[in-house]
Amino acid sequence: MTSYSTRLVRVNPQNVAALLADTPSVRDTILRAAAAGCKLPGSDPRALAHSWLFTGPPGAGRSTAALALAAALMCTDQPGQGCGACESCRGILQQRQHTDLVFISPQELSIGVAGVREMIHQAASLPTVAPYRVVIFDNADRLTDEAANALLKTVEEPSSSTVLVLCAPTDAPEDFSQTLRSRCRHLYIPAPSVERIVEILQAEGHSPQDARLAAVTSLRHVGRARRLVSDPMAQRRRAAAINLAESVFHGSGGYAAATGLLAAITKEAKEAYQEADAKEIAAVELAYGAGAKGKGAAKAQREAKSAVKRVEELQKKRATRRLRDLLDLALVDLAGIYRDALMVKVGANVEMTHPDFAGLAQELAAKVSEEGLVAAQDAIRTCRNHIANNVGPALAFDGLVGRLRQACGAR
Ligand SMILES: [Zn+2]
Structure with a gap:
């Protein structure tokens, strides 16, 4: 199953220029940097920074852009351009794999000093076959201040054969550590157009x-x-989230629907990774020689136990983050139907967020006042903030249903 943290960029062999054709500003910046890195005639040496910060809305393709930069720098057929077809380009763009590519994608909600050690170590190593070692660090918006400080020296004076790319899914770069930001070249990656998707x-x-x-x-x-x-499960969850707008008119049915949705999302967040989590634990046990007998076995077992415990804690943190991400998506879906209803109500001729739920949007537009539709979107925003700020999801969803009922004049 595809998921946010493990998704791969699967593309037909396409060169870097074509891959980034949808965002010309991003394409040009990356190609100029790679041309400088590979010392192509006429290139501007200042175009290559050794520390980058790529930001943009979630799903915009920050990692694709970072991999495109890596491919263009390491391409063996058209160095500085990234042919998309040589072994090096294909490995990087399709599998995120190359001897001199390091792709770190931490899944914790908050990344501490321990989480950046690997990056610091990798950034200090020399490339083996390519002219550069490219280190991509995803989810850099979750670095704690201590971790950001630990990274400062690396970002400030990277080795001349290292290119660091910090990626952060945010529209507001000011969220990002100011000290780190000031030492990186910033590139904004806008969301792709519907046509491009x-x-x-x-x-x-x-x-x-x-x-x-x-x-x-x-x-x-x-x-x-x-x-x-x-993924049919993702489709069902989306439908359930949107239909909540209808359920809130039915007294306690609204609360029951919200509880059901929450349970389904919680189950999905858990199940989607169960197998991967179990494999990770098994690998740790194996590494510590679990089940070994004889001299030193007791000590090895104690060590294995504590290593497993550490991994389990990490998995728990990841699960919390996945649940939050999925809850947020459901709320964004729900907000979309009120937005559509409002567009219908004011007669705006715009593309619907949920064209397959046009009937529900019309029904809401007929039943709920303009102020009510705006208030419903506010209620959803409040719920998203609650969840982001650690309010229990059940409590946040109950509050949401109450506010939606009020906004929509349900009785
Ligand atoms: Zn190539």
Whole structure:
């Protein structure tokens, strides 16, 4: 199953320029940097920074852009351009694999000093075959201040054969450690157009109709569009979230629907990674020689136990983050239907967020006042803030249903 943290960029062999064609500013910056890195004639040496910060809304393709920079720097056929077809380009763009590529994607909610040690170590190593070692660090917005400080020296004076790319899914770079930001070259990666997502999904073998519906309803998030088009569970959850707008009119039914949705999301967050988590634990046990007999076995078992405990704690943190991400997505879906209803109400001629739920949008537009539809969107924003600030999901959802009922004049 595809998921946010393990999603791979699967593309037909496409060169770097074509891969980034949808965002010319990003394409040009990356190609100029790679041309400088490979000392192509006429290139401007100042175009290559050794420490980058890529920001942009979730799903915009920050990691694709970072991998494109790596491919262009390490391409063996067209150094500085990234042919997309040589072994080096294919490994990097399709599998995130190359001897001199390090892709770190921590899953914790908050990344401490221990979480950046690997990056510091990797950044200090010399490349083996390529002219550069490219170290990509995803989710850098979750670095604690201590971790950001630990990274400062690396970011400030990276080795001349290292290129660091910190990626942060945020529209507000001010969220990001000011000290780190000031030492990196900043590149903003905008969300892809709906047309571009349709193209990507079609290239992956989906029908034009399915690709379009998923692209429109994904809120221009490529990973999400991919899930919607291929994962029935994601589709069902989306429908359940949107239908909550209808359920709140039915007294206690609204609360029951919210509880059901919450349970389904919690189950999904847990199950989607159960197998991977179990494998991770088994690998740790194996590494510590679990089940060994004889001299030193007791000590080895104690060590194995504590290592497993550490991994379990990490997995718990990851699970919390996944649950929060999924809850947030459901709330964004729900907000979309009130937005659509408002557009219907004021007669705006715009593309619907949920074209497959046009009937519900019309029904809401007929039943609820303009102020009510705005208040409903405010209620959802409040709930998203509650969840982001650690309010228990059950409590946050109960409050949401109460506010939605009030906003929609339900009795
Ligand atoms: Zn190549």
